[in-house]
Structures are given as C-alpha cells and as structure tokens.
Amino acid sequence: MALGKDYAHQQCSIARALEIVGERWTLLVVRDAFYGVRRYSDFLAHLGAPRAVLAARLQALVDAGVLDRRRYRESPPRDEYVLTARGLALWPVLWALGAWGRAELPGTLPMRHFHHADCGTELGPLGECPACRAPVAPADIEMRPGTGLDPDPADPVGRALLAPRRLLVPLDPTGA
Amino acid sequence: MALGKDYAHQQCSIARALEIVGERWTLLVVRDAFYGVRRYSDFLAHLGAPRAVLAARLQALVDAGVLDRRRYRESPPRDEYVLTARGLALWPVLWALGAWGRAELPGTLPMRHFHHADCGTELGPLGECPACRAPVAPADIEMRPGTGLDPDPADPVGRALLAPRRLLVPLDPTGA
C-alpha cells in the first residue's frame, strides 16, 4: 500500500500504527505468529497468501521490529520468524478485532475459545480473566477449538491448530 | 481489496472482521466518525483520501451496518454518516491500535489525550478509567490535544479538532 507516503500527514497514533500493520495480510501473519506459526512454509500453507506477498510482509514486519528473524538450524540453514516484545504488544489489537467479529458479525459459530491457562477460566470481552480480574498475557492463554471450526482443514497447519494449545508455543505441523 | 473473496476460507473472527474494516482508509473513516465527523466533505478534508475511495468506503460501511446514513436536511437534501451500535463497538479496536502506536512506535510526542469525562482522569492503557476502575464508553470520553499535534492544520476539520471535545459530538467546522 505504501502507506507511509499517504498516511504521513496524519497526526494520529492510529494512522501510524496502520502504516505498519494496516496492509493486507499483515495482521493475519501476526495472528498466526501468536498461534505458534514460525516458518515461511507454514505461514504460506495456513494463510493462502501469494508467496511474494508473504515474503514482503515478513520482511516489512522484521524491518518494523514486530518480528525477529533468527537462525534455528545451520545445516541446512533455516530461519524462523518470532514475535518481538513490540509484536507481543499487538495482542490487544488482535483480541479487540476478534471480539468485535465474534460479537457483531452474525451467523457464525464460535471458532476458537481462549482461556486463562492458570485457572482455566474463559477470557472476558476485554481479554481479561474474569476470575483473576486481571489482564492475561498471551503466553498465559490457552486456545481451544470451537464448534464453528472446520474439523478437517486441508492444510497441515490448520490441522495442527485444532488441538488445544497455548499461544506462542512453536507449531510443528509434522508432529500432529 | 475484495477481501471477501480471499479471506473467506479463513476460519477466524479476526479475518472476518478484517474483511469489513481491513481495507485501506476504512479504520480512519471510523476513527473520524468517533471524533464527530459526519459529512462527506469533512471526511474528505480531514483524511485526504481520493473522493472515489471515500465514497466506496462509506457505502461499504453502511452496507456492513457500521455506519448509518440518514437525512438531516431536506432542502437541499443532505445526508450524514453516523456510527451504529455495531460501529460504536469498534472503539476497543481503535483504542488498541492507538495505544500500540503510542507505546511502541518511537520518536513522536503524544498527539491526543483521552480522559474520562465524568471525573477527568486520563484513561489507562486498556481504555479504562484508573480512578473508577471501569471501562469507559466512547460517549463518556473527552479528547484533549497533545503536544505532538500540529497547532495550525491546513484543513478546517483539523482545526476544529484542536479544541477539547467529547467523542461522538457532531463536528461543525464552520463554527470553529
């Protein structure tokens, strides 16, 4: 989108945030990173985005300091993309979007449920734990499948994400 | 973006939300609606988006039930775009984006401050009132200019938004 050019004159933190995460596919890449996806091929399989776009988005997110690209194996050389602290701080944005989609867009069953891993309570509308009355960090959230989820997705990443799992735990589609 | 086509297979509330508000300019239109902007020409002056794009976004938001288009004068016929309940529910999304931009993107002064109108306390990072310890509805938020704001914007809408004002109160650029 080349947002930097067009939103530059906007005197607004929202516009500045959208310059970074407002492009097509970008927030879905970040969402998958929270779900534990780390590798190019897994993002590709789960998102269905064109390869060139995915490569551009990953690079832009690394440049923006949202993702960190790091070598996890030397031979053959393989890199993975991991959320930085700045990327982890995007969780409230994803939560707010998901909560709005669940509450305001009719005609669908719940896709995924999010629980406070420590106590098992399902998170409230603001992403907080109603039992502990405190905000819950992404690392302390357990994701469980809902009734609206396709029980047999075509891609291996989607299948691996059917199991209850904690956010941010690295995904291994082959092991599922 | 024609998101409906491409995100359709995504089993995710976030993706469904982005189908509606994920396009370029869309969330900035909604932001301006919270600031009190209601008329086509005011959106145009404040956003700087191309006229055709703005018309398409307004229509899409009306179709999605986020904005309501209603006649406020018969002669000459004039319509205004007002947030519906579904649109008002988007406030947490805008707040989360703005909070992330303020906290994580370095090198700028605060643009705007948001206070609980009832008690005057500045809102906390989750959009809640630290004094009252409760979430604050958009209608109860007062917006005050920050030091990072351009003190003399070119467009009349930007000038009208320099004064402290409550969210959702209709904007009248000519009266400022």
Next chain:
DNA sequence: CTCGTCGGTTCGGTGATTGAACCATGACTC
C-alpha cells in the same frame, strides 16, 4: 441567469496483488 457548494461519478495513469512458474541451496537416496 450565473455563481458557488455539496456530494458524488468518471476517467486515464500508476502502483500493488495475484497465481504460476522458476530457481538456489542443501539433504537424502540409490
């Protein structure tokens, strides 16, 4: 009757996105 405003639509040019094909590296197999 002319001018100005408002709320758009239309238009040609430019830039981004898409799907498909291709490629480089390294491991694994025979």
Next chain:
DNA sequence: GAGTCATGGTTCAATCACCGAACCGACGAG
C-alpha cells in the same frame, strides 16, 4: 555422483485497486 525432494524464496505477466484531476447534477444565493 546423478536424481529427487523440501525449503524459502524470486521473477513474471495479468489483473485489480488506488490515485489525482476533471466532470456532473441538484440546489440555493445573489
């Protein structure tokens, strides 16, 4: 060491969205 496969991209033509500028119709004012 030749062939094959997996990974992680890049390249390419075609399409689509976006852009700025111009135009248009309804209406009111002078």
